[in-house]
Amino acid sequence: MLVGVIGDIHGNIEALEAMVSFLKSHSVTRILCAGDVVGYGGAPGECVDFIRENKIACVSGNHDFYTLHPEMNHDGIREDAVEVFEWNRQVMTQEQLAWLANLPMVLESKALHYQVRHASCQPYPAWEYVVNERRAAMHFLFQQMPLCFNGHSHIPILAMHRPGSKVMFARLRNMKLPRGMSILVGVGAVGQPRDGDPRACGVIYDTEENSIAVVRVPYDVAAAQKRIYDANLPSFLADRLSVGR
Numbered sequence: 001m002l003v004g005v006i007g008d009i010h011g012n013i014e015a016l017e018a019m020v021s022f023l024k025s026h027s028v029t030r031i032l033c034a035g036d037v038v039g040y041g042g043a044p045g046e047c048v049d050f051i052r053e054n055k056i057a058c059v060s061g062n063h064d065f066y067t068l069h070p071e072m073n074h075d076g077i078r079e080d081a082v083e084v085f086e087w088n089r090q091v092m093t094q095e096q097l098a099w100l101a102n103l104p105m106v107l108e109s110k111a112l113h114y115q116v117r118h119a120s121c122q123p124y125p126a127w128e129y130v131v132n133e134r135r136a137a138m139h140f141l142f143q144q145m146p147l148c149f150n151g152h153s154h155i156p157i158l159a160m161h162r163p164g165s166k167v168m169f170a171r172l173r174n175m176k177l178p179r180g181m182s183i184l185v186g187v188g189a190v191g192q193p194r195d196g197d198p199r200a201c202g203v204i205y206d207t208e209e210n211s212i213a214v215v216r217v218p219y220d221v222a223a224a225q226k227r228i229y230d231a232n233l234p235s236f237l238a239d240r241l242s243v244g245r
Contacts, residue, residue, distance in 0.1 A: 002027055004215075005116060005187045006202035007034030007151025009051075010063065011041025011088075012191030012241075013227075015200040016050055018219035019190050028204060032107060034151035034187055035061025035118035038100070039081060040237050041191055042227025044088045048096045060103035061118040061151065062127040067092075068101050080234040087233060112207050114147040121148065129153050130184060133169040140167065140182050147177070148184045149203070155195045156188035156203070156214055171195075172203070176211045185212060191224075192237075198244035 004023040009016050023031055033056050038044035040063070051058055063081070066072060067088040074082050089097070107116040120128035120135065121142035129152055130139050136159035139148075156172035161182045177183055188201030195201070199216040206213070221241050228238035 001029055001207045003205045003207060004028040004031040004202060005034065005149045005185070005205060006031065006056075006190050007118070007149075007187050008036045008061070008154050008189035008191055009033070009041075009047050010036055010039045010189070010191035011044040011047055011084075011227075012200075012219075012224050013041075013043035013046040013050060014221075014224045015191045015217075015219045016047055018217045019200045019202055019215070020050075020054060020056070022215065022217045023202070023204070026204065031056045032116050032149070033058035034116050034149055035059045035103070036063045036151060037061070038067055038088050038092070039063025039084055040228075041224060042231045042233065043224075045092045045096045047191075048092070048099055052099060057107055057116075058103055059107055059116055059118055060100070060105055064100045064103060068097060080237060084233060084237070087231065091231075108145065113145055114149065114205075115145045116149045119150060119152040127152065130157065130159065130186065131155070133159075133167045136161070136169050136184060137167045139184060143182050143184065146182060148182075149187055149205075150184065151187055151189065153186055153194075154189035154192055155186060156201055157184075157186035158212075159184040159186075172212070172214055174211075174213050176209060179210070188214070192241065193244040196244050198242055 120139040140161045225238035
């Protein structure tokens with residue numbers, strides 16, 4: 001079975017539609033989302049509706065969570081992100097917000113031995129990024145399934161660990177996954193890539209071959225940018241889509 005894993009949609013409906021169309025055209029039968037359906041982009045409600053209509057199982061991300069919780073302390077969170085949290089609450093329907101509120105923190109397949117979550121498995125601090133060997137080592141202390149998919153960093157990464165050995169951390173590439181190791185696959189970002197490639201990013205997991213393919217899909221960046229400009233959101237959030245940073 002081919003499983004598509006995507007994440008960090010961030011209100012970018014143009015990127016989401018392009019990615020899902022690509023996955024379906026390449027025989028992907030199940031699509032999972034590692035969270036952050038909203039935030040940064042100009043079409044949060046449209047992205048929620050699209051995820052629901054296409055029956056994409058999804059976990060909650062930090063932008064989904066903070067959109068729902070204006071009472072939470074925003075210390076350490078960028079001002080442009082906080083501005084979009086507030087805007088999301090104004091433009092999304094109660095039904096769309098209720099759907100966000102019901103997202104689980106983790107998806108698991110015990111039969112296929114994988115899980116999907118937004119950030120690190122590390123419980124504290126919340127929403128920890130896995131961006132280097134040290135962070136990956138902390139993550140693996142809490143990963144309970146052989147294979148974990150996550151997002152949050154917006155960069156496609158691979159981390160692997162065998163007890164008694166050093167953690168391996170690298171940029172994700174197409175590969176057959178080794179057996180007998182704990183593996184973390186960071187799936188990159190559909191709606192706001194940050195690895196220098198502006199195309200939408202995701203992965204395809206072949207459960208029979210135990211292999212990963214990195215997917216990059218072009219989309220109408222200008223249309224996504226126009227939504228942000230038209231909503232009077234910080235222009236930086238639109239400009240960065242052109243360069244994938």
